[in-house]
Amino acid sequence: MSESLIFSISIFVLATFVGIEVISKVPPLLHTPLMSGSNAISGITLVGSLIAAGEGFGLLSTYLGLIAVIFAAINVVGGFLVTDRMLAMFHRKPSSTASDHR
Amino acid sequence: MNSTLTAFAYLFASVLFIVGLKMLSSPRTARRGNVIGALGMLIAIVVTLTDKKIIDFTLIIAGLLVGSAIGLVLARKVQMTGMPQMVGVLNGFGGGASTLVAYAEYMRLGELHTTTSLDVLITIPLSLLIGTVTFVGSMVAAAKLQGIMTGAPILYPFQKQTNAAMLAAIVILTVFFVMNPAQWYLLIFIIVLSTVLGVTSVIPIGGADMPVVISLMNSYSGLAGATTGFILSNSVLIISGTLVGTSGIILTQIMCKAMNRSLGNVLFAGVGTDYSGPAARAEQRTVVRYTPDDAAMMIDNAQSIIIVPGYGLAVAQAQHVLQEMVSTLTALGKTVRYAIHPVAGRMPGHMNVLLAEANAPYDILMEMDQINDDFQNTDIAMVIGANDVVNPAARTKKESPLYGMPILNVDHARTVMVFKRSLNPGFAGEDNELFYGKSTMMVFGDAKTSLTGLVQILKK
Numbered sequence: 085m086s087e088s089l090i091f092s093i094s095i096f097v098l099a100t101f102v103g104i105e106v107i108s109k110v111p112p113l114l115h116t117p118l119m120s121g122s123n124a125i126s127g128i129t130l131v132g133s134l135i136a137a138g139e140g141f142g143l144l145s146t147y148l149g150l151i152a153v154i155f156a157a158i159n160v161v162g163g164f165l166v167t168d169r170m171l172a173m174f175h176r177k178p179s180s181t182a183s184d185h186r
Numbered sequence: 187m188n189s190t191l192t193a194f195a196y197l198f199a200s201v202l203f204i205v206g207l208k209m210l211s212s213p214r215t216a217r218r219g220n221v222i223g224a225l226g227m228l229i230a231i232v233v234t235l236t237d238k239k240i241i242d243f244t245l246i247i248a249g250l251l252v253g254s255a256i257g258l259v260l261a262r263k264v265q266m267t268g269m270p271q272m273v274g275v276l277n278g279f280g281g282g283a284s285t286l287v288a289y290a291e292y293m294r295l296g297e298l299h300t301t302t303s304l305d306v307l308i309t310i311p312l313s314l315l316i317g318t319v320t321f322v323g324s325m326v327a328a329a330k331l332q333g334i335m336t337g338a339p340i341l342y343p344f345q346k347q348t349n350a351a352m353l354a355a356i357v358i359l360t361v362f363f364v365m366n367p368a369q370w371y372l373l374i375f376i377i378v379l380s381t382v383l384g385v386t387s388v389i390p391i392g393g394a395d396m397p398v399v400i401s402l403m404n405s406y407s408g409l410a411g412a413t414t415g416f417i418l419s420n421s422v423l424i425i426s427g428t429l430v431g432t433s434g435i436i437l438t439q440i441m442c443k444a445m446n447r448s449l450g451n452v453l454f455a456g457v458g459t460d461y462s463g464p465a466a467r468a469e470q471r472t473v474v475r476y477t478p479d480d481a482a483m484m485i486d487n488a489q490s491i492i493i494v495p496g497y498g499l500a501v502a503q504a505q506h507v508l509q510e511m512v513s514t515l516t517a518l519g520k521t522v523r524y525a526i527h528p529v530a531g532r533m534p535g536h537m538n539v540l541l542a543e544a545n546a547p548y549d550i551l552m553e554m555d556q557i558n559d560d561f562q563n564t565d566i567a568m569v570i571g572a573n574d575v576v577n578p579a580a581r582t583k584k585e586s587p588l589y590g591m592p593i594l595n596v597d598h599a600r601t602v603m604v605f606k607r608s609l610n611p612g613f614a615g616e617d618n619e620l621f622y623g624k625s626t627m628m629v630f631g632d633a634k635t636s637l638t639g640l641v642q643i644l645k646k
Contacts, residue, residue: 103433107207108436126426128427131234132283138239142294151282152282175547177547
């Protein structure tokens with residue numbers, strides 16, 4: 085096993101524990117925004133997509149990268165925006181400006 | 187930018203993701219937490235763009251613009267009832283991106299003529315499998331939820347066996363690929379098989395179980411990102427992918443527990459019916475019918491009320507008029523709260539979002555464990571558009587498919603008021619004893635019409 089793989093596995097295992105610790109504190113009230121928000125974070129594949137699309141290694145590789153960039157950007161932008169839209173609706177007191185119903 | 191600085195910037199982005207998720211633990215900090223997560227993403231993207239490896243920016247910018255525009259439109263246009271499909275579609279795109287990156291990386295390695303290490307050779311097929319199953323499975327789940335496809339389970343003989351065979355074939359193809367990585371077509375076979383597997387593993391799952399599937403796909407999309415991180419040895423991908431992976435798994439467990447089902451049972455048993463609902467039972471039993479006027483009189487005399495909303499409420503688009511009634515009653519000095527079962531909506535936490543959209547303050551949205559002991563001291567439990575989650579058969583009837591599922595104790599309230607279109611059973615197809623109880627008032631009709639009538643009377 086290479087050193088980089090061992091390093092990757094270590095990060096994976098530690099991140100699992102952090103994930104369990106952090107996520108289990110999220111109340112059911114916010115589980116939908118949690119899903120859409122964490123979903124946006126998983127769009128981090130965008131980082132890999134950007135390199136694939138911009139490296140200039142062959143036409144096919146570049147175009148696969150381009151589609152990956154589009155997919156991941158939808159994931160990231162759509163995820164964060166829709167989460168924000170939902171979280172904006174959570175008020176302690178009923179707001180007078182009957183929140184936006186776009 | 188040099189690689190040390192890049193590594194630290196990625197680390198900083200990972201920290202922001204964790205902090206952002208942590209702030210989701212309270213509705214007061216949640217919105218800021220989401221912004222912090224987005225900031226982490228922005229940092230990760232900007233740092234990546236300064237990478238020396240990138241020589242051409244035209245396609246990147248074009249891709250970012252197109253993707254962002256689509257994401258923006260989706261996020262603005264989607265209705266709150268359509269949120270499960272939205273999350274499904276977004277999951278799918280994340281998975282799809284992982285597949286594409288994995289294949290592009292394989293091509294790059296080939297063109298570089300490097301002797302690729304064994305780890306990368308194993309993680310590429312793995313990433314293709316998870317990414318493709320996530321992409322296809324999520325799209326199928328979204329199509330089911332949107333009603334483009336039937337919500338009923340699609341079953342055929344030897345379904346489990348063929349799925350297992352396909353998975354085994356993928357493993358064998360992976361072994362052959364590792365032995366000779368020049369055989370690119372093996373990867374194509376893996377993608378094709380994973381596509382089929384994505385379809386065949388989701389179609390046998392019934393519409394009512396979609397919350398579990400969406401949560402599970404959420405988890406897969408995270409794992410897909412993490413495996414891509416393994417291929418690229420990129421820590422920010424591994425960390426954030428893993429966080430999402432655990433989040434999805436935790437939510438999947440919560441959903442399964444709330445339905446008293448094992449994950450295996452949800453995925454393979456083919457339980458559930460179409461959204462149109464099964465036909466009413468043949469046996470004729472009498473229930474006492476009441477009008478909104480009768481209900482208004484009871485409510486007028488009550489001091490404490492707990493409302494149990496189900497997805498039928500959202501189908502009837504009655505959440506706004508319901509909240510109007512709650513505000514009216516609260517203004518009259520009555521204690522009114524909502525009791526929300528974990529599977530009340532179509533995805534984890536869905537009902538809370540629907541009620542928040544209708545302007546319900548979040549401090550009266552109570553989860554099942556918080557409020558279940560309060561029903562016995564409550565004058566009226568109002569059940570609107572919910573059925574299985576209040577069915578006492580879950581407590582007593584051993585042969586019932588609902589048996590063992592945690593339910594809301596509405597039958598402990600002094601009076602139970604049920605707003606329902608008909609006596610049709612719920613998703614589980616189980617008749618509900620609650621409707622025939624002595625302290626139960628049935629108000630039949632469309633929830634929106636009934637509640638609108640009720641509000642008018644109460645406001646007088």
